[in-house]
Amino acid sequence: MALLTVAGLRIAFSHRGGSTEVVRGVEFAVEPGETVGLVGESGSGKSLACRSIIRLMPAHATMTASKVEFDGRDVLAMSAKELRDHRAHSVGMIFQDPYSCFDPTMRIGEQVAETLRVNAGLEGDAAKARALELLESVDIASPEQRFRAYPHELSGGMRQRVMIAIAISASPKLLIADEPTTALDVTTQAQILGLIEQRRRESGMAVLLVSHDFGVIAQACDRVVVMYGGYVVEAGPVAEVCARPQHPYTRGLLSSIPSLESAGRRVRRAGIPGQPPNPADLVAGCPFADRCAQVRPACRELHVALEGVGDGHVTACPYVRDGVPVTNAGGSR
């Protein structure tokens, strides 16, 4: 049974004169212990979609869903207290910008210890001792010294390690990592991804890795969910999606990853022409229609729905095989 099932997820921002839907009926699932990537450009709704798992909505945003089920429990029906328990013990979360994710006026160690006191009921020295253990477990050198540091005194990579320490302190079943490496330099990126992977293997937790970078996803995930304009446009095993992308958007994303083979040749990446859509402008039809090279009139009236192309691989584009010739092992629909 899936650890997490999200279906029919819609999130809208209300504002003067109405509301704008930014997540428009998203579904995805996470199996116990696996790493799932949620990929898309900024504004695709991926960050909001992952927050629905702990119902962590910003002000003025409302979410509705036909199903958000975590470990057999209905997240939508949770009371305030149950929701706090759910956030404290079942799901850990780390964020994009480790520079701004700490209380700037509190010592780093105190922030770890506070979490342990509040969520694990540890007191005084026990909380501090456990906090030091946790800091050590995420490879922070001389934890005693770092314990007393303020957030701005640590490097980005170190802050992200502390963030991970806090997120896994309750041994959650799922770690949500929202762009965990975007603000870090490339070598630190690899270390942080490695640390997450190592923790995942040791504890058996599942990871939902949100990123705009298909390279990061391809390297770290078992399965991938591609989002665009508030919709899931393609999903499937990472290797399968990379080898046989079905949606024109996924193909665009994949072709915009620079590779080392092109070094020195100044090849311009194909990329995707145009800008990501403004959610307020999307009316009906395929959200990618305006930027799609293979767009046809019917795309403007398309009802976006995922259809299987085999092997757990689904796509929202019904014309996959007409545009670019694709060898599709999955065959029939």
Next chain:
Amino acid sequence: MLAYTARRVGVSLVQLLGLSFLSFMLIHFVPGNPIATMLGPRATVQEVARISASLGLNKPLPEQYWLFLGHLLSGHFGQSITFSQSISSLIGQRLVPSLALIGYGTLVALVIGVPLAIVSALRADTSVDHGIRIFTTVSFAMPIFWSGLILGIVFGLKLGWLPVSGYGTGFWGIVRSLTLPAVALGLSLLAVIVRTLRSSIRHVMALEFVEAVRARGFTTSRVFVSHVFKNAIMPTVTVLAVNVGFLIGGTVVLEQVFQIPGLGTLLFQAVEQRDYPLVETLTVLAGSVVVLLNLSTDILQAVVDPRVRPGAHSV
């Protein structure tokens, strides 16, 4: 931290020097002088010259300023011209009522203002928020002598709850007699507190770290008390310190309205009589309070927010 404190103290000393110079020059440039006020229009030239010499007013201005500085630094501030008392003993008699009024007024402003700011921030852009904004704006827009008079008329004369003038004896007597002026003073300060605190609470609530602590499953009240409020209060403390000058101005007016024998009344009389040394000393002392409060706020800020401390950068 030490270097930072030393630098801030140095800046404050320069401010104090400038302050003493300005208050000295200002009162000397005001038309009229203490001798004319004392002796009246019929004084002979000889009398004026004699008194002028006895008070040292015939000396050149730079020398008078130098003597004034000496008096300030010695701490006994010299003689008042019109009260024929030492200025330090005059201040000693009048200090407590004024301090009590400022303290009480600030307390009133905080006790009303902090809850209003929190409600306003948490219910931003609702009718509650708008109502609070209208209330604080009106209270801010009322001239302080006028709101003092209205409070006196309503709660003193009509309802008879509190005295409208004078200064009581004993703790509760003093509290009773200072309540109406303190409320008037507090109301004038309310808008500043509510607006500053409301906007800094909203600013902090929108920061990413607040989402991060919410994601840890903390209760709303823990998130607010131990993270949001602590980060949001500092600008309000700073604004309060800056507004102490405004409060001192307010007490000068309110002490007149409510007949409180404090420093404000003393300053008023001193200016009327052109009592140069008394005016200068009171102005410098009031200004010093503002300067010192701002100094301590800056240092406090560095204690509360480690990022303000110089030399505190990424390792």
